[in-house]
Amino acid sequence: MSTGKPMRPWGLGRASEDLPEVSLPYATTRLDPSTQLTRFYDEEQRIVDMSDARTFAALTVSQPGGSTKNAPNTEDDSSSDQK
Amino acid sequence: MRSPQGTVLVITSAADLTANLVIEALIERDVRVGRIDPAEIGDALSFGAYMGAGREKWTGRLRTPSRDIELEDVRAVYYRRPTPFSARFAHLPVKEAEFAAVEARHGLGGLLDDLYGAAYVNHPAAINRADFKPAQLRMAAQLGLAVPVTLITNDVAQARKFAAEHGPIVYKSFRGVPRDPADRTAAIWTQRVTEQELDDSISVTAHLFQKEVRKSADARVTVIGRNVFASRITAPDDTLDWRSGDRDQIGYDPVDVPASIEHALRDYLDRFGLVFGCFDFVLEAVSDQWVFIECNPNGQWAWLPDSGAMAHAFADVLVAGWWP
Numbered sequence: 125m126s127t128g129k130p131m132r133p134w135g136l137g138r139a140s141e142d143l144p145e146v147s148l149p150y151a152t153t154r155l156d157p158s159t160q161l162t163r164f165y166d167e168e169q170r171i172v173d174m175s176d177a178r179t180f181a182a183l184t185v186s187q188p189g190g191s192t193k194n195a196p197n198t199e200d201d202s203s204s205d206q207k
Numbered sequence: 208m209r210s211p212q213g214t215v216l217v218i219t220s221a222a223d224l225t226a227n228l229v230i231e232a233l234i235e236r237d238v239r240v241g242r243i244d245p246a247e248i249g250d251a252l253s254f255g256a257y258m259g260a261g262r263e264k265w266t267g268r269l270r271t272p273s274r275d276i277e278l279e280d281v282r283a284v285y286y287r288r289p290t291p292f293s294a295r296f297a298h299l300p301v302k303e304a305e306f307a308a309v310e311a312r313h314g315l316g317g318l319l320d321d322l323y324g325a326a327y328v329n330h331p332a333a334i335n336r337a338d339f340k341p342a343q344l345r346m347a348a349q350l351g352l353a354v355p356v357t358l359i360t361n362d363v364a365q366a367r368k369f370a371a372e373h374g375p376i377v378y379k380s381f382r383g384v385p386r387d388p389a390d391r392t393a394a395i396w397t398q399r400v401t402e403q404e405l406d407d408s409i410s411v412t413a414h415l416f417q418k419e420v421r422k423s424a425d426a427r428v429t430v431i432g433r434n435v436f437a438s439r440i441t442a443p444d445d446t447l448d449w450r451s452g453d454r455d456q457i458g459y460d461p462v463d464v465p466a467s468i469e470h471a472l473r474d475y476l477d478r479f480g481l482v483f484g485c486f487d488f489v490l491e492a493v494s495d496q497w498v499f500i501e502c503n504p505n506g507q508w509a510w511l512p513d514s515g516a517m518a519h520a521f522a523d524v525l526v527a528g529w530w531p
Contacts, residue, residue: 134408138400139384139393140451153222157273159234160217160242161227174224 149174214280215525216269217242218319219287225509226287232522238530241274241281245319246290248311256318264323283326283525284319286334288505292316328524329481329504337479337504340381340415346478347499350471353491354499356418363409366416370402373418377447381415396448420498422489425449428464429508429517430472431483432524436513437464439490459512468497475502482524 150164150172164172215238219226226242233240243252256267256278269276292311296304320331327333336342341359348354358369370376380395399419425440439462442449449457464472468488476484485506488497508517 131408131411133411134406135378135380135395135412135414136384137408138378138380138398139395142391142393155221155242155273159230160240160273161230162221162223162242164222164224174227 212280213282213529214239214241214276215283215285216276216281216319216322216325217285217287218245218289219285220244220246220290223288225507226285228509228514228518229285229521229525232518233525236522236526236530238522238526241269241271241276243269243271243274243276244290245311245315246292246295247271248292248295248315254315254318265318265321278318278322281322281325282529283328284322284330285328285521285525286331286505326482326525326527328521329483333480334504337481337484337502340501343502344499346475347471347502350474350478352468352471352499353496355420358416359413360416361410361413363405363407366405366409366414367402369416370400370405374402375399375419376416377419379415379417381413394451396451398447419447420489421492422498423492423495424490426462426464426488426490426497427511428468428472428486428488429484429506429511429513430476430486431517431520432527434516434520434523435464435469435472436511436517436520437462438511438513465497479504483521 149166151167152165152169153162154165155161156163164174166172215233217226217230217240219242221244230240230242245252248254252269252271254267254269256265258265265278267278269278292308293304295311296307298304299307344354344357356373358365360366360369376399377397378395378400379397383395384393386392400416425442427438427440429436438459440449441458441460442452443456446452472484472486475486476482481504483504485503485508487500487502489500490496491498508514511517
């Protein structure tokens with residue numbers, strides 16, 4: 125086992141600057157009991173229309189290592205690290 | 208129309224916008240849907256499952272504030288992006304959190320993975336198996352797809368030799384940068400590297416290098432059951448990784464997938480036990496050859512131009528064989 129100074133993994137040195145925060149277009153979510161669709165609400169509890177194509181792109185496009193907050197618990201565009 | 212027996216169980220996090228699209232398509236078919244996030248185990252999700260006494264599959268119920276689902280009634284599972292159990296118990300002391308998460312993963316997660324007779328899109332075990340780049344590249348190569356010349360190594364000498372022989376080369380991380388405690392994150396975009404940039408810190412962990420493919424465009428092929436959706440993706444200038452640039456500058460155009468490629472993709476999914484996959488290709492600049500990059504077995508698709516039709520394709524796969 126190496127006893128030298130711990131080294132930063134090479135690949136991590138190739139990371140970008142921190143990605144800009146994606147601000148979510150909603151504040152809270154609620155499950156509609158009858159349809160089982162998630163409804164998205166703003167701070168004033170008004171329904172937010174999430175069908176806009178740009179919203180979809182911002183929230184669901186693949187990103188290496190940096191999923192958007194739409195799926196805050198996934199490491200990236202994949203799910204096998206979920207435990 | 209009165210619903211006949213049968214429920215589609217949608218397993219995902221509460222804020223998953225993508226699942227809404229598939230649920231809407233299921234509602235149009237008058238299919239009964241139950242949406243759960245297993246990490247809500249507790250007051251918001253309770254269950255009891257029974258085996259023995261002549262049973263050959265689990266019987267019992269899953270209860271949420273809005274659904275009371277009989278396990279045997281689940282005919283199909285749309286497995287999307289559930290919250291990890293570890294997040295559910297993050298407020299507990301370490302030992303308690305680990306215990307609760309592991310027990311939930313095995314007891315509830317294991318049960319949800321074993322709904323006998325149900326169709327899974329996709330089964331989490333199949334996702335897991337197909338999620339590793341070494342397996343993806345090997346499978347693609349075996350099926351006759353072109354793949355980039357690739358080296359996975361922690362040996363700087365081999366990395367340097369690879370760069371000298373195959374340069375220009377690119378580096379890709381397998382999984383990207385973990386989020387830090389402040390919830391900031393960075394990306395490791397696919398990027399060119401030179402022999403001189405490689406050093407001994409490669410030995411710390413695994414690194415993937417590939418000969419750069421000179422490309423005219425990227426292609427995303429989303430296969431959902433028998434349906435194939437393909438877009439040619441173009442980014443301005445000489446962008447290696449189109450995700451790194453301005454999203455408004457990216458072009459999506461329909462593209463025909465060559466029959467031999469489509470055939471290979473169906474075989475690919477079959478061999479991994481998948482019914483859905485997001486395949487990324489680059490289109491080689493001179494030959495226009497399709498070069499396989501990766502397949503994400505639980506990829507994002509709602510941002511693509513065909514997402515409406517894709518949602519219906521998911522609904523069709525989920526109800527195939529049991530819905531009138």
